[in-house]
Amino acid sequence: MIVNNWINIIQDSLFPPTCILCGNAGIDNLDICACCRRRLPLNTYCCALCGESFSAPVAELTLCGRCLQEKPVFDKTFAPFTYNDEISYLNSQLKFGAQFKIARLLGSLLAEELKSIEQLPNCIIPMPLHSARYHERGFNQALEIGKCVASCLRIEINHRACVRRKDTPHQTGLSAKQRRQNIRNAFAMINPVAASHVAILDDVMTTGATANELAKVLKKAGVKRVDVWVCARA
Numbered sequence: 001m002i003v004n005n006w007i008n009i010i011q012d013s014l015f016p017p018t019c020i021l022c023g024n025a026g027i028d029n030l031d032i033c034a035c036c037r038r039r040l041p042l043n044t045y046c047c048a049l050c051g052e053s054f055s056a057p058v059a060e061l062t063l064c065g066r067c068l069q070e071k072p073v074f075d076k077t078f079a080p081f082t083y084n085d086e087i088s089y090l091n092s093q094l095k096f097g098a099q100f101k102i103a104r105l106l107g108s109l110l111a112e113e114l115k116s117i118e119q120l121p122n123c124i125i126p127m128p129l130h131s132a133r134y135h136e137r138g139f140n141q142a143l144e145i146g147k148c149v150a151s152c153l154r155i156e157i158n159h160r161a162c163v164r165r166k167d168t169p170h171q172t173g174l175s176a177k178q179r180r181q182n183i184r185n186a187f188a189m190i191n192p193v194a195a196s197h198v199a200i201l202d203d204v205m206t207t208g209a210t211a212n213e214l215a216k217v218l219k220k221a222g223v224k225r226v227d228v229w230v231c232a233r234a
Contacts, residue, residue, distance in 0.1 A: 020093070020102060021086055031105050040109070041082045043233050050208045051077035051233045066176070072208055074200070074215040074226045079233035080113035083204055087232045091203055095141050103141060106203065106231045107148025114153060114229065121227060122195035124150050124157045127202040127214065128164040128187060145231065146201040161193045162217060179209040186210075187217045197225040205230040 017026025019033035027034050045054045047064035049072055054062070081087055094102040114120075126146040134140060143159050150157035166186035198218060200211050205228065215226040 051079035083234040103144035111152035121199040
């Protein structure tokens with residue numbers, strides 16, 4: 001721990017944190033400034049299950065229409081931010097520009113919001129990436145973000161339990177029904193998970209169809225509770 005602290009001190013001295021969004025000095029050893037940090041909109045009023053944002057203040061345990069109609073398999077979603085221009089830019093620069101410092105930033109911001117949770121899971125499962133997409137991109141952004149979250153919260157991360165066996169087309173532009181059909185039977189367990197409570201971690205959630213499909217696999221394998229952790233809710 002002391003060695004890591006000295007490494008961080010030396011790194012910050014040689015390469016001081018600089019805001020990725022505007023170029024000003026970063027705060028709290030992160031590559032984001034105070035002004036841009038305040039511009040990231042908090043997902044304050046949202047569905048108690050899937051994290052979908054509401055346009056007006058609601059009671060704490062309110063469910064959205066989709067969850068009332070069909071309850072998801074996962075138990076709760078933690079999505080601290082809504083998907084605005086800044087989050088969209090950070091996400092695209094990470095996924096398609098391979099800027100790994102953004103994974104550290106997003107992971108640190110997510111972990112900071114998660115510190116107030118009363119019951120943390122035993123294990124983090126980063127959203128699996130199909131091998132074809134992995135070879136194309138060279139990394140899994142969910143795993144990179146998850147490493148930072150796991151380190152900050154001191155939780156085990158397991159990226160070898162599940163695989164994405166179906167190379168599904170991009171979900172962009174699909175309806176909620178089409179997304180569910182697109183992702184059906186996309187995941188499989190290849191190694192047991194020795195945890196009763198896990199969190200699926202991803203960068204962004206749109207409808208929750210992908211997370212729900214993975215939650216089905218995890219619960220079928222014996223996991224009792226599955227939360228979903230995402231940086232932002234679209």
